[in-house]
Amino acid sequence: MAHFAAILxxxxxxxxxTFRxxxxxxLEELGKQGKIFAKGPFGDGSGGMVVYIADTLEEAQQLAQQDPYVVEGARKLDLREWKI
Structure with a gap:
């Protein structure tokens, strides 16, 4: 398993x-499935971050791109593997 930071x-x-x-x-549902390591907003209001747990970058992309914030165009996604 690897960690992937989705900067929103x-x-x-x-x-x-509207879509919060x-x-x-x-994210709550994915958390129950063990797919979320951490999540939260940035203090300056510029967005937030979700750290997904996935086997591959492709799996992480699928999870991140299905986030309602991304689907509805509320946030721009920047996804990167996070080596912790």
Whole structure:
């Protein structure tokens, strides 16, 4: 298993507020599946980060791209493998 940091840059504040419950529900479900290492917003309001646990970059991309924030265009995704 590897860790992948999904940096979610703020793109649309209104959409972020609208889709926040969906985003949180999505992450809660993935957390129950053991797919989330850490998550949270940045203190300056510029977005947030989710650290996924996945076997491959492709799996992590699939998980990150299905986040409602990304699907709905509220946040811009920047996904990188995190070597911890």
């Amino acid at each position: 840059h703020m793109h649309d504040v209104e959409k972020s507020q 419950p969906n985003h949180l529900s999505y």
